[in-house]
Structure formats: C-alpha cells, structure tokens
Amino acid sequence: MITSGPTRQYLDPVRYLSNASSGRMGAALATAALELGHEVVVISGPVQIDYPPRAHVVPVVSTDDMLEASQEWFKKCDGAIGAAAPCDYMPRFVESQKIAKTGAPLTLELIETPDVVATLGQTKLPGQWVVGFALETEDRRFRATVKLEKKHCDLIVSNGPSAIDSLDNHVELLDAAGDVVASVHGSKQQVADVLLDHIQQRLIGRVSG
C-alpha cells in the first residue's frame, strides 16, 4: 500500500489548506512495485497526475479520510510506504458557508490532524512493515532518524524541499538503526526503483523468509 499526494483541509466550502505535493513519487513507487510483481493499492489525495493503470487507486480528500482508508486497506497488505504529504493541520471549526471578507485580519485556530504513517507503524502486525518519508529543510538525517523511531517505521526515506513538485529527487534511505543504506539522485522513477529494490531485499525478503 502506498499513500501518495497531498490532502486538503477545508476552512469553508471553497478554501482549503494543503501541501505542495504532486503525487509523482507515489506514482513512481507504484510503478516500481508493480514491476516487481506486487499488487499495489494507492491511497491518494487530490492530484493531477495519473497512477499506473494496474494500481488500485483509492481517492481521498482529508487526512482523516486518508487515515481511515489506509487503516482499512492495510489489513489486506504486507506493508505500507508513506509517500503522501498529508496536511498536518486542520481548522478547529469548519464554516458551512463561504467566509466573507471584512477588511480585518482573519485568525484561524488550527489543530493537528492524525499522523497516518505513525498510526500504521503503531498498529502494524508482526510481519507487516512500514516505510516512511521525511522531508526536512535542515538537520535532515537526524530529524529523519527521530521520525523513524517515533513513527515505528522499518525504513525511512529522507529528502529535501527540492523534491516538491519536481521530476527529480535526491534521497537517503535510513534503516531502523539510523544508518544510511542508500543514497540516490535521479528521476523519481530511478529513485523509486532503487528504493523498491531495498524494500524488497530488506523487508519483503525478510517477511517471506
């Protein structure tokens, strides 16, 4: 299972908070996993790109929707890759009518949304695995290691802000001990192919014995 793309948190019927995520990394991971013969389900927020036709795509809008669909589908899956950029905050109150401009500043009270990958990591069953992503602007390796532990991931992919909405990516893959096991620079498809090779060897190989 792959989570992909951004999620949206509506403030009113027409305005939302979101993340600048294209879904391209998720689509590339889906292609790589299909190439290796896996069945793939993609839980995707709203994106402009197409996923490979052989992937089963479950469209979602909000982070809560992504969590609910991911928890349901994860039951049928061997592992999950969290390539999505879910919106981390939502307004405490959602207006049912469009918020009218008054000329005065508008203050929004935001609360945190649930963390999809952390929830999957906490609830994974023996044999199931979770791979997270960490997009950081500073202290990339250290912060990725903290997230890996906090979210109970088996591997984590550390990338920088240049990954956003780009065709290329430059990532480091860290194992559960926090060691860098791969460093890849290339198109998102090249990066995804290398990541899937590692996942196959380290996690899927482990599961199937």
Ligand code: C5P
């Ligand atoms: O937002 P953060 O940098 O902590 O995200 C790291 C990982 O957690 C990514 O794999 C992302 O898909 C996942 N995540 C999530 N739900 C959130 C926030 C992040 O699944 N609400």
